[in-house]
Amino acid sequence: MSDEKRIDAETGTETTGHQWDGIEELNTPLPRWWLWTFYATTVWGVIYTILFPAWPMISGATAGALGWSSRGEVAAEIERVDLSRADLMESLVTVDLGVLDRNEDLHRFAVQAGRSVFAANCSQCHGAGAAGVQAAGYPNLLDDDWLWGGTIRDIATTVRHGIRNEDDPDARWSQMPAFGEFWTDDEIAATVEHVRALGGLEHDPDLAVVGAELFYDNCASCHGDEGTGDREIGAPNLTDAIWLYGGDREALDRTIRHARFGVMPPWGARLGEAQVRAVAAYVHGLGGGEEEAMIGDEVEAGPDVPDASFPASAEETPREAGEPPVAPVAD
Amino acid sequence: MTDAPQLFAAREPIFPRRVSGTFRRLKWAILWITLGIYYVTPWVRWDRGPNLPDQAVLVDLANRRFYFFWIEIWPHEFYFVAGLLIMAGLGLFLFTSALGRVWCGYSCPQTVWTDLFLWVERRFEGDRNARIRLQKAPWSVRKARLRLTKWGAWLLIALATGGAWVFYFADAPNLLRELATGTAPPVAYVTMAVLTATTFTLGGFLREQVCIYMCPWPRIQGAMMDPGTLTVGYRDWRGEPRGKGGVKRQRAAAHAVGGGEARARYGAAASKDVAAPRTSRDGEVLGDCIDCMACVAVCPMGIDIREGQQMECITCALCIDACDEVMARIGRPRGLIDYLALDDHPPTLPGEHAAVRPMGTAAAGAPVETIPVDGAPAPAPNAAPRPAVTVPELRDWTPKPLWKHVLRPRTLVYTTLWALIGIGLLVALFVRPEIDMTVAPVRNPTFVTLSDGSVRNAYDVRLRNKHGEERPFLFSLAAPGALSIALEGEEGLAAPVPADSTRLQRVYVTAAPGDPAALGGRTPVRLWVEDALSGERAHGDTVFNGRGELR
Ligand code: SF4
Ligand code: SF4
Numbered sequence: 001m002s003d004e005k006r007i008d009a010e011t012g013t014e015t016t017g018h019q020w021d022g023i024e025e026l027n028t029p030l031p032r033w034w035l036w037t038f039y040a041t042t043v044w045g046v047i048y049t050i051l052f053p054a055w056p057m058i059s060g061a062t063a064g065a066l067g068w069s070s071r072g073e074v075a076a077e078i079e080r081v082d083l084s085r086a087d088l089m090e091s092l093v094t095v096d097l098g099v100l101d102r103n104e105d106l107h108r109f110a111v112q113a114g115r116s117v118f119a120a121n122c123s124q125c126h127g128a129g130a131a132g133v134q135a136a137g138y139p140n141l142l143d144d145d146w147l148w149g150g151t152i153r154d155i156a157t158t159v160r161h162g163i164r165n166e167d168d169p170d171a172r173w174s175q176m177p178a179f180g181e182f183w184t185d186d187e188i189a190a191t192v193e194h195v196r197a198l199g200g201l202e203h204d205p206d207l208a209v210v211g212a213e214l215f216y217d218n219c220a221s222c223h224g225d226e227g228t229g230d231r232e233i234g235a236p237n238l239t240d241a242i243w244l245y246g247g248d249r250e251a252l253d254r255t256i257r258h259a260r261f262g263v264m265p266p267w268g269a270r271l272g273e274a275q276v277r278a279v280a281a282y283v284h285g286l287g288g289g290e291e292e293a294m295i296g297d298e299v300e301a302g303p304d305v306p307d308a309s310f311p312a313s314a315e316e317t318p319r320e321a322g323e324p325p326v327a328p329v330a331d
Numbered sequence: 332m333t334d335a336p337q338l339f340a341a342r343e344p345i346f347p348r349r350v351s352g353t354f355r356r357l358k359w360a361i362l363w364i365t366l367g368i369y370y371v372t373p374w375v376r377w378d379r380g381p382n383l384p385d386q387a388v389l390v391d392l393a394n395r396r397f398y399f400f401w402i403e404i405w406p407h408e409f410y411f412v413a414g415l416l417i418m419a420g421l422g423l424f425l426f427t428s429a430l431g432r433v434w435c436g437y438s439c440p441q442t443v444w445t446d447l448f449l450w451v452e453r454r455f456e457g458d459r460n461a462r463i464r465l466q467k468a469p470w471s472v473r474k475a476r477l478r479l480t481k482w483g484a485w486l487l488i489a490l491a492t493g494g495a496w497v498f499y500f501a502d503a504p505n506l507l508r509e510l511a512t513g514t515a516p517p518v519a520y521v522t523m524a525v526l527t528a529t530t531f532t533l534g535g536f537l538r539e540q541v542c543i544y545m546c547p548w549p550r551i552q553g554a555m556m557d558p559g560t561l562t563v564g565y566r567d568w569r570g571e572p573r574g575k576g577g578v579k580r581q582r583a584a585a586h587a588v589g590g591g592e593a594r595a596r597y598g599a600a601a602s603k604d605v606a607a608p609r610t611s612r613d614g615e616v617l618g619d620c621i622d623c624m625a626c627v628a629v630c631p632m633g634i635d636i637r638e639g640q641q642m643e644c645i646t647c648a649l650c651i652d653a654c655d656e657v658m659a660r661i662g663r664p665r666g667l668i669d670y671l672a673l674d675d676h677p678p679t680l681p682g683e684h685a686a687v688r689p690m691g692t693a694a695a696g697a698p699v700e701t702i703p704v705d706g707a708p709a710p711a712p713n714a715a716p717r718p719a720v721t722v723p724e725l726r727d728w729t730p731k732p733l734w735k736h737v738l739r740p741r742t743l744v745y746t747t748l749w750a751l752i753g754i755g756l757l758v759a760l761f762v763r764p765e766i767d768m769t770v771a772p773v774r775n776p777t778f779v780t781l782s783d784g785s786v787r788n789a790y791d792v793r794l795r796n797k798h799g800e801e802r803p804f805l806f807s808l809a810a811p812g813a814l815s816i817a818l819e820g821e822e823g824l825a826a827p828v829p830a831d832s833t834r835l836q837r838v839y840v841t842a843a844p845g846d847p848a849a850l851g852g853r854t855p856v857r858l859w860v861e862d863a864l865s866g867e868r869a870h871g872d873t874v875f876n877g878r879g880e881l882r
Contacts, residue, residue, distance in 0.1 A: 029340035031544055033537070101820070129775030142779040142789075200784075240782035241844070285819060287779065287789060287839060 084311040085109070093274050096303035097153040098292040100281060105309040107281065114282025117275045121267065122283075130286050137245050137262045142287045145242040147234045148172050150290035156280035160268035163234070168266035174233040179218070180257035187214055192252045198227040198238045199247055342540060344466060345633035347449060348459035348625075352652025361437050362446055370491070373498035377401075380799030382830040390500050396831070402760065403797060403831075414756045418749055425745035427555045429737045430670075431562030435548065435645035441541050442645060444492070444534040445631065448485055455481040459628055485535045486527070493526030539632045542645055549642055558674040561736045563646045565637045565668050568677055570620035573637075574611050619663050626650035626668055636668055675730050766804070766862045767795040770871030773837075777876040784844035788875050792836045794860060796828035803827050803863040806838060810856035813843040814875065825863065840875055851877040 005017040008026055016025045049055060052064040063069075082089075088109045092100075101107040119128065125138045132140035139147065148158050161170040179188060187210075194211030196203040216225065222235040229237035236244055245251050245260060268276055283289075375387035377400055384391065389398040397404040397412070404411050426433050435442060456462045456477050468474055497519045498506060509515035510523075533541050542549060556562065609617040620637065627635045629650060632643045636650050654668040773789040781787055796802045803825040808816040818826055819837035828834045840856060842849035854875040861868045 029337045031540060032339045032341045033540065034544065035339050107820075127775070129773070131776035131779070140779065142776070143781050143787075145782040237782070241780055241784035242782050285837075287787065287819065287837075288781075 087308045088310070089274055091306035091308035092277055095277075095306050097156060097277065097280070098151075098294070099303050099305050100152055100277075102305045103308065106306060109310070110278045110281035111285050113275065113278035114280070117271060117279040118282050121271065122279065125264075130283065134243070134246055137260055139244060139262075140242070141283050143242055144288040144290075145237065145240055146231065146288070146290065147229075147236055147244070149231050150284070150288060151292045152277075152280050152284045152289070153292060154290075155283050156277050158264070159271075159280055159283075160266065160273075160276045162266035163264040164261060165263055165265055168268070171266060172234055174222070174235065175261065176222070176235075176259040178257065178259040183214075183256075188253060188256050191215060191219070191256055192249055195227070195238055195252055195256075196247065196249070199241070199243070200239070201247055343633065345539060345631065346459045346462045346466070347631045347633075347649070348628040348653075349453060350625075350629040350649050350653045350656070352655055354648035354652050358437060358446065358647065358649075362443050365438060365443055366447070370495050373495065373503040379403075380830075383799045384502060386502055388499060389502075392500060405795070405797070408763070411756060411760070414752055418752050418756075421745055421749040421752070424555060425742055425749060427552045428557065428560055428745065429739075429742045430646075431556055431560050432549070432552050432644070432646045435542065435552070436563075436647040439548075439645075441533060441546070442647065444488075444530060445538050447488060448534040448538075449631065451484045451488070452481055455484070482535070485531055489527040489530035489534070490523070492530045493523040496526050497522050539643065542632070543643055549645075553642065557741070559672050559736055559739055561670045561672050561733070562640065563636060563644060563648055563651060563668065564640065564671045564673075565620075565626075566666070566671065567637070567639075570618040570637065570667050572615070572618055573620035573622040574615075574617045575621055619658065619661075619667050621657065621661060623657055625653040625657050629653040640673075670733075672731070672736050675736075677730075764867060764869055765797045765865070766802070766860065766867050766869050767797075768804075768858070768860050768869045768871050769793045770858055770873045772873050772876075778878065780878070781841070784849075785841050786844075786846075786849035786877055787839050787841045790838045790840065790858065790873060792838050792858065792860075792871065794826060794828045794834045794836060796830065796832060796834075796862075798830060798862075798865075800830050801827055802865075804860045805863050807859045807861070808840060808856060809859060809870075810840070810848070810875065811854065812848045813846045814848055814854075814856065815841050815843075816858075817841070842875065842877065847877075848875050849877050850880045852879050853877075 005027075006015055007013070008015055008024065011026060013026045013028055016027045018025045049062075050064070051066045052068055053061050054064065055062040088106060091103070091106055092110055092113075095103075095106065100110060118126075118130070123130075125136075126132050126141055127138070130141040132138040134140075144150070146154070148154060148163070158172060161168045161172060163172045164175070165171045179191075183191075190207045190211035191214050192211065193203045193205075193207040194209075194215050197205070197208040197211075215223075215227070220227075222233060223229050223238055224235075227238035229235045243251070244262075245255055267279075271279070372388050373386065376385050377387035377398075378385055379398070383403075384398060386398065387400050389396075391398065395406045423434060452462070456465055465474060465477065494510075497510075501519070506515060506519065510519065537545075609619070609621075611617050626637070627633075627650075629652070630636070631647060631649065632645060634641050634643045636644060648670070651666075651668050651670070655665040658665050658667055769792070771791045771793075773791060777788070779787045779789075794804050796804070804827070806816055806818060806824045806826065808814060816824065817839045818824060819839065821836075826834060826836045838858065848854040854877065855872065856875045857870050857872050859868060859870045
C-alpha cells in the first residue's frame with residue numbers, strides 16, 4: 001500500500017493513494033443529492049425526537065410534543081374494540097341464558113371472551129385445559145358429570161356465587177359430615193366397599209352388604225338410595241365412572257372419615273355479570289354442557305333472542321368462524 | 332488546497348437526443364404495453380359469484396386473500412407466491428446471462444417511466460439542443476412557463492401512477508368514487524402521495540442517478556454476465572481509428588480496392604460491395620467511426636459506449652439505433668455499435684485491445700500496427716513502443732451467430748429450472764382441493780373419562796371452504812372398534828362453513844367403555860369430511876389416546 005495520490009488517466013479522477021495488489025481506489029465524489037438526503041434525514045431525526053418520546057432522562061424519557069405513547073395507542077385500540085362490541089356486551093348481560101346459543105354471533109362472542117376469562121381466573125385450580133385436579137378435588141369440567149348442574153344457567157350461578165364460601169350468602173352450600181367422628185374403622189371400610197360396588201368397581205361383596213345398610217341409614221338422604229346423588233345439594237353421583245377425589249379405597253376412606261369441603265370463591269362481584277356469563281358459556285362448550293329442558297311451547301315462543309352481531313366492517317369481520325380477530329378484553 | 336479533491340459532485344444534467352430505429356420502436360412498444368397492463372389491470376372485472384369480489388386482480392390485505400382471475404390464493408398457499416418469485420429470479424438470471432441488462436434497458440419501471448418523462452420533456456422543451464439552450468438561458472417568462480407545464484405534466488403522470496397502484500388493493504370503481512369524494516381510507520391517500528412523490532422525483536430529476544447510485548441490480552447483473560453474454564458494445568476493431576474522413580477520397584479508394592479490403596475489415600460476413608476503408612485528409616487509414624458523437628447524444632445515461640462496457644450502461648440500445656442511422660448515411664454496414672459478446676472479438680493476441688490491418692500492408696502474418704481503443708490520448712513519446720503483433724487472418728473470421736450466444740449450457744440450465752418450477756406450480760394449482768382440513772388433537776388433557784366410563788378425545792379441526800357459497804361439511808370417522816364421533820355445538824355431523832372461509836370446529840371421538848381403544852394407548856384414526864354438495868372429500872390423520880391401562 002502506498003500513499004501516493006495521483007490522477008487516474010482513464011477516468012481523470014484522483015486516487016485515494018491506496019492500492020492493493022495494483023488495484024487503486026478512485027476518490028470518486030459522492031453525488032450532491034446524497035449529501036442533501038443526509039442532511040434531510042438528520043433534520044427529520046431531530047424533529048422526530050421532538051415530536052415523539054425519545055431522549056432518555058433520569059427517570060423515564062421525554063414525552064414528545066405529540067403526546068403519543070404506545071400505551072395510549074393500545075388503550076385507544078381497546079376502546080375502539082370495546083365500542084364496536086358494545087351491543088354484544090349488553091346483549092350478553094341481558095340475554096336469557098337458555099337461548100344464548102340461538103344467536104350464533106353472541107354465543108361465539110361469549111365463548112371467546114370466556115376463554116380469556118377462564119385462562120386468567122379459573123385455570124389456576126381447574127387447569128389450563130379445564131381437566132381439574134383429582135388429588136385436590138378441583139372438578140374436571142370437560143366431562144358430562146356435574147355436581148351442581150351443567151346448563152349455562154347452572155354454571156353461571158356456580159361461577160357467580162361460588163361454592164361453600166363465607167363471602168357470598170347465595171353461595172351453593174352443603175356439607176358432608178366427617179363419619180370418622182362416630183364410625184368405627186370397620187364401618188368405614190364396609191361403606192367403602194359398598195360405594196365401590198355402587199360405582200361398578202371391584203369390591204368385597206360380604207363387606208358391601210354391611211356397608212349398604214350403613215349407606216341407607218346415613219348417606220342415602222343426600223346421595224339417594226341408589227347413590228345417584230342430588231344436584232340440589234351438590235351431592236355427587238356415586239354410580240358413574242367419575243370420582244371427584246378418586247375411587248380407590250384409600251381416597252374413599254379419607255372422604256368418608258374426614259369428609260370433603262371443596263370451596264370455590266364467588267366471582268360475580270369480581271368479574272361482573274358479562275364475564276361470568278361468558279366463562280359459563282365457555283365451560284359449557286368444553287364437551288360436557290347440558291341443554292336446558294324447555295317445556296311445552298316455550299320451545300317455540302321462548303324468551304327473546306337478541307340480534308346483536310359482530311361489527312360488519314371488513315377489518316372486524318371474522319373470516320374464521322369460531323375465531324374473532326380481536327378477542328374481547330377482560331378489564 | 333485548491334486542488335483538494337471534490338467530496339461531492341452535482342449531477343450533470345443529461346439531454347438525450349431523440350432517436351428512431353428498430354430498438355427505439357421496440358422500446359416504445361414495450362413501454363405502452365407495460366404501462367397499459369399496469370393501468371388497465373385493476374379495472375378488469377371477473378365474476379366469482381355473489382360473495383366474492385369481482386375484480387380480476389385483487390390483493391385483499393384485510394381478508395388475506397389474493398385473487399388472480401380464476402385463481403384465489405389463501406395465506407397457507409403462499410408457496411405459490413414464493414414459487415412465482417423464484418421463477419422471476421430465475422427468469423432474470425436467464426435473461427441476464429443471455430442478454431445482459433435487458434431488464435434495465437427495456438422493462439425496469441425506472442427506465443420505462445424515465446422514458447415517458449423524457450418524451451414529455453421533449454414535447455414541451457424540444458430536442459437535445461433546444462433543451463441545452465433552455466437550461467443555460469437565464470430565467471424568463473418562457474422558461475418558467477415551459478418548466479411549469481413540463482412539471483405539471485410529470486405530476487399528472489406521477490399521480491396516475493400512484494393512483495393506479497392503490498386500485499390493486501381494493502375494489503377499483505368503489506375506491507375511485509371514495510377517492511373523488513374524499514372518503515377513501517387515509518392509507519390510500521398516503522400511498523398515493525408517496526408514490527406520486529417518488530415517481531415525480533425519480534423519473535423527472537434523479538433518473539440515471541437511481542441506476543448508478545441507488546439500485547443494487549447493476550452490480551448483481553454485472554456479476555452474472557460472462558464473456559458469452561450479449562450486451563450493447565462498440566466494435567472497436569471496426570471503428571478505430573475514428574475520425575472525420577474525406578468522403579471523396581474514400582469513394583475513390585473504394586473503387587480502387589473493391590471488396591477485398593472490406594472483407595479484411597468486416598470479416599467473412601462482409602458483403603462484396605461494402606466500401607473500402609476510409610482515409611483521413613492526410614491519407615491515414617480510418618475506421619468506421621466518424622466521431623459524430625450521435626451515440627453519446629442519445630444516451631440516457633450520458634456515457635460514451637465507445638469506451639467499452641461501463642457500469643452505467645443500462646443496455647437500452649438507443650446508441651445502436653443512433654449509430655446505425657449514421658452508418659446507413661455513410662454507406663457502411665450497420666452494427667458498429669451492436670449487441671455483441673466480449674468473446675465475439677475477432678482473434679487478436681493476448682494483451683492487445685484490437686488490431687486493424689492498415690490498408691496496403693502485406694498479406695496475413697505481417698506485423699500490424701495496434702491501436703488502443705479506449706480513446707485515451709496517444710501514448711506518451713517516452714512510453715515503450717508497443718510490440719508489433721501478428722493478427723491471424725481476419726478474412727476467415729466469422730462472428731458467432733446470435734443463437735449460439737443465447738443457447739448455451741448455462742442458459743439451458745436456467746430455462747430448465749424455470750420451466751420445472753413453472754410446471755410444478757401449475758400442477759399444484761390444478762390439483763389443489765377446493766375444500767381442505769387440518770386436524771390438531773387437543774392434548775390438555777389427552778383424554779376425558781365420561782360418566783358411563785367411555786373415553787373421549789377432542790380434536791380441533793380447521794375446515795377450509797374455497798367455494799363462493801356456504802357448504803355443509805359432513806364428518807365421518809375411519810377407525811377400528813366402537814368409536815363414535817360428535818361435533819361441539821352441532822346436532823348432527825354436518826358443520827356449515829361459510830363461503831370463502833375457514834371454520835374451527837371441535838370434534839369429539841368417543842370410545843365405548845371397555846373398548847380396546849378406550850383402554851389401550853394410541854390408536855390411529857382418520858377423520859373425513861365431505862362437501863355434501865359436491866362430494867369432494869378431504870381427510871386428516873391423527874391418533875386416539877386411551878387410558879393406557881392395556882399394554
Ligand atoms: S440500473 Fe436502472 S434500469 Fe437497471 S434495474 Fe436498476 S433502476 Fe432499472
Ligand atoms: S451506452 Fe447509453 S445509449 Fe448505449 S445502450 Fe448504454 S445506456 Fe443505452
